[in-house]
Structure formats: C-alpha cells, structure tokens
Amino acid sequence: VGLRLQPAPPDFGVRFQRRDLAQAPVVRAHHDCVVHTAYATTLAENGVTVAITEHLLAALLGVGVDNVLVELDGSEIPIFDGSASHFVNLIRKAGIRQQPALRRHLKVTRPFALHDGDSYVSISPGDSLKVSYTIDFPHPLVGRQTTVWHLDAFSFARDIAAARTFGFLKDLKRMQENGGLRGGSLENGIVFDERGMLNGGGFRYPDECVRHKVLDLLGDMALAGVHLLGHVEARKAGHTLHHRFLQELIRQPKHYELMDSARPVLGIPHARFVKQPLVHLPWRYDFPPL
Ligand SMILES: [Zn+2]
Secondary structure, eight states: OOOEEEEEETTOOOEEEETTTTTEEEEOOGGGGGEEEESSSSETTEEEEEBOOOOHHHHHHHOHHHOOOEEESSSOOOOSSSHHHHHHHHHHHHOOOOOHHHHEEEEOOEEEEEEETTTEEEOOOSSSSEEEEEEESSSTTEEEOOOHHHHOOTHIIIIHHHOOOEEEEEHHHHHHHHOOOOOOOOGGSSSEOOOBBBBOOSSSTTTTHHHHHHHHHHHHHGGSSEEEEEEEEEEOOHHHHHHHHHHHHEEEEEGGGEEEEEEEEETOOTTTTOOOOOOOOOOOOOEEEO
C-alpha cells in the first residue's frame, strides 16, 4: 500500500482519500464513519472503507497535526511494525507548519463513564489530556499493567509511539482460520505463546502492552474531530468500547463545552494569524532499531 500525507488547510481535519478507486473518494476521520471495531477501527463513507486507522490517527494527534489529507492506494493503512514509530518519523521528516486558526477543544466539565462488565472508559474534567489505562491478561509477561500518561510536546514520540500491538498465538491462529490477518507476522507486532514471546529482541518498554492500549485509545479518540481535554481512564477496554464511549460522550452536551483555544502547540509559542515557517520538530526520543 502506498500512503502519502498531504498538507491541508485549517478546519479540514483528517481525511483519507482512496486513490485506487474511481473518482478517488474521501472518507472522513470522524466517529460517525466508524463501521467496524473488532481488532482495529475501520471507517467507511458511501460504501468506501479505510481499515486499521487507529495508529496513524494516534500519531497525528500525538504530534499535533490537525489538518491532513491521507492519500492511500488500498483499503488498509499499513501496519508496519504494529506501532506508530514509522508515522512519527515520516511526519518528523516532513515537518509541521502552524496554521492561522485556533484549535478546537472539547473540554469535559462533568464526569462521564461507560461500563461493560468489568471494562470501562471514563473521563473527568481537566485542563489537558491525560490518559490512565489498566490491562489485565493472565500471561506471565503481561499480567496487570497500569500507566498514566499526559499529552505534551514530546510525550507521544517518547512514551507511546514505539509501543507495538500485541496478540496471543491461539487467537491469531483462530483469526487466520477465519480468513483474517493474512499478512500478519512477527514483523507486525508482538506475539505471545502460552509462556513467552515469539519475537526476538524483547519489549521496547517494560510495560509496552499497556502503552499500546494508550496508543489505540488516542487513535480512537481522535475521531472526535476535536481535542479532548480531561482525564480519560480506561480498564480492559478495546476499540469497541473506546468508540461506544466517544459516541455516548458526544451525545451528552451537559458533560462538556466546545471551545477554541490558543493553547501553545508542540512547545512553539502560538502566534495567531501569523504564518509560521515550516518547523522541524526537536525530538528527544531515539526509536529502537526496527
Ligand atoms: Zn493497536
């Protein structure tokens, strides 16, 4: 699959363009376009689909890109190594330009939660985006992991981007028997068998699995189309619950206010209505070899 990120004007948002189809139709990165949330988040508009959107959307949110046209000549965003590292590196090389417009935020003013059995996603008021995530898998290398993470200028690239998706051999075998994950391999994420990890090289972070869940959650919350301000807490959730939570939250306007904000972006002082030169971002995190 070929993928190209094209600059876009203010208030464009993130849109995917299927260049392999006649008339190159566009699918918006919007929560109303979600059609499938098992294992990954698939979007569709007018019958045109784009699958595995969450890692690219997380990278865009994490490094502060609001407006971009994602050109694609296939139906799936490339999985690469199962993390967002490649996307962050590509965006780093391309550079980011600050635009003469205010960023739109959804600021939570009253707590809101959605439960499903012992899984939940909740949000409580806060002035910035903070995510707490807990997972619990009965596996010797995973177990119970909790992480608390704040979005700032460098924290996505440093703390989250390199965390790979993970799966269990027994589930992958079942999915492949059912025709899924045909191209899946140890190059595309972490695979656990009953006792250990099949990949060489070990973890990139000691708690890589729960960090990847934060990555997935950010990618799914990016479908709000605005930046969430508040403390998101999730436990044993996944794409399906992330998506249901976001849709329910947006239907509850008593729990939030929408505001335009001139908050500093990416550590660059915000200059309203001043055209900024292309900024090549400083990065503090060296990605592990891929
Ligand atoms: Zn993922």
